[in-house]
Amino acid sequence: MTGNWSIYIITLTAIMIVGSFLLLFGNRTRPADSEAKTGHVYDGIEEYDNPLPAWWLYLFVITLLFAIAYLVAYPGLGNFPGLLGWSQTGQWQAEVDVAKARYEPVFAKYRDMPVEQLAKEPEALRMGQRIFANNCSQCHGSDAGGARGFPNLRDSDWLWGGSADAIHTTITNGRQGGMPPWGQMLGEDGVNNAAHYALSLSGALPAGTESAAGEATFKTICSSCHGADGKGNTLLGAPNLTDGIWLYGSELETVKHGIRNGRMGQMPAFGATLDSDRIHLLTAYVLSLSAAR
Ligand code: HEC
Ligand code: HEC
Structure with a gap:
């Protein structure tokens, strides 16, 4: 003021x-x-x-x-801080300090444990689960089962890789999925053919449906990210199209929509909001979800 x-x-x-x-x-x-x-x-x-x-x-x-x-x-009279020196931020800091002192030994116990080992510690996983519930469940679901556009973290299908390192990087830096729109370039028929071919890779088309017309397009354009065999590329976050697991759904119209307009799934970065101890516990928790399968 x-x-x-x-x-x-x-x-x-x-x-x-x-x-x-x-x-x-x-x-x-x-x-x-x-x-x-x-x-x-x-x-x-x-x-x-x-x-x-x-x-x-x-x-x-x-x-x-x-x-x-x-x-x-107390503060209240303009800029006069009050004789007691109380402030909201001061009180908040004091509470944070108390909480830090209280949880520090718990975090210290797990800090140097490798993620793979941590993923087998029930108490650490319970902590990871609570951190997940607070920060991640609104998008990935409270059971991490995902939803349309938000990947299931319980299966062994990974856009960006399922190793401890990959998961840690995903949580810390976030991820930006980038599938460019192809509608302009391919035209409506081209999109339709490419969609049929993409669906055929996982056997998602009714028997006898023609799908070969999109093969040439796939081999020249799509394969640069999704791979010649359609198995995807975790360096680019390009999904595996052969496994029958769909981020956005396997209906023909949905797949065509994605190819025509592109897809831009975004995983926010948590490196600035969560400290390294919490990200460590979360990584172990996410790893444990699929390792348990
Ligand atoms: C605002 C919604 C949102 C929140 C909150 C969120 N995520 Fe995500 N997350 C996404 C989206 C969307 C993707 C997929 C990005 C893409 O399309 O490439 C994703 C991807 C991921 C992946 C990669 C999955 C794979 O298959 O490679 C992991 C791991 C992950 N999130 C973990 C977490 C964790 C742990 C938290 C909590 C700290 C969290 N996410 C919070 C939206 C969210
Ligand atoms: C530049 C790299 C790139 C190219 C080229 C590309 N894709 Fe993609 N594609 C991606 C990425 C990355 C995603 C995931 C988008 C996201 O996470 O939001 C994706 C998603 C998809 C999906 C949705 C998968 C699901 O699980 O729901 C389909 C289907 C698809 N692409 C088909 C194609 C087809 C067909 C072509 C060729 C016409 C193509 N892609 C070209 C990178 C690419």
């Missing part, structure tokens, strides 16, 4: 408090004139002007004194 704003707020607050005192005591009816009337008359009924009950009056006074004490002790 700039200096002027600070002075403005301090002045306003002071006026309000002093004003409240003046209002309270300036207009007070004294017990002595307790027979006084307000002068309002209705149907011959007059209104007494009695003093406020003492407990009511002192309650007001106490709130005002409390306000003053509070503003002296």
Whole structure:
């Protein structure tokens, strides 16, 4: 807050408090004139002007004194930090420090353990599961089973690789799947043929459906990422098209849509949000999900 704003707020607050005192005591009816009337008359009924009950009056006074004490002790008066030196960030930091001190020994125990070994420690996996529930389940599902566009992490089919190193890199740096759109270049027939050929690779077409027309296109364009045999490439995040596992679905229209318009699945990077201990535990947890199969 700039200096002027600070002075403005301090002045306003002071006026309000002093004003409240003046209002309270300036207009007070004294017990002595307790027979006084307000002068309002209705149907011959007059209104007494009695003093406020003492407990009511002192309650007001106490709130005002409390306000003053509070503003002296805590931040509230413009830029004045308060005599106690309390701050929200300070309190937050203190709580973080306590939590760090408490969990540090637990993390230290697992820090130097290789991921493959960690993936067999039930307690570490329970921690990994909780971190997963907080950070990953909204996209991958609470059981990591995935959803359309969000890969299943429980199977052994990997876009970017299922080794401990690959999973660690995925979580730390994120991943950007990049399948360019082919609609312009291939035209609608070309897209249709390529889709049929892509589906045929996993036997996903009804028996007898013509699919060879897309083969030439696949061999010249698609194979550069998906491989000549369609088995994919984990360096590019290009899915294996032969295994019957579909990130976006195996319906003909869905596959055509992907080929026509491209696909851009994005896994966010967590290197800046989660510390290395947590990413270590998460890596082990994700590894354990498919290693268990
Ligand atoms: C905002 C949604 C979102 C969140 C949150 C998210 N992911 Fe992902 N994740 C994705 C998407 C989308 C992909 C697929 C990227 C692609 O299409 O190449 C992915 C891919 C992955 C992969 C690679 C899978 C493979 O087959 O190679 C792993 C491993 C993974 N995520 C783990 C995690 C973990 C662990 C967390 C929590 C720290 C997490 N993800 C949080 C969306 C998300
Ligand atoms: C530049 C590399 C590249 C080329 C060339 C490419 N793809 Fe892809 N393709 C990808 C990537 C990467 C993905 C995953 C996109 C994502 O993660 O969002 C993908 C996804 C797909 C999918 C969805 C798979 C699923 O599991 O849902 C299909 C189908 C597909 N491609 C077919 C093709 C066809 C057919 C061609 C040729 C016309 C082609 N691709 C050319 C990189 C490529």
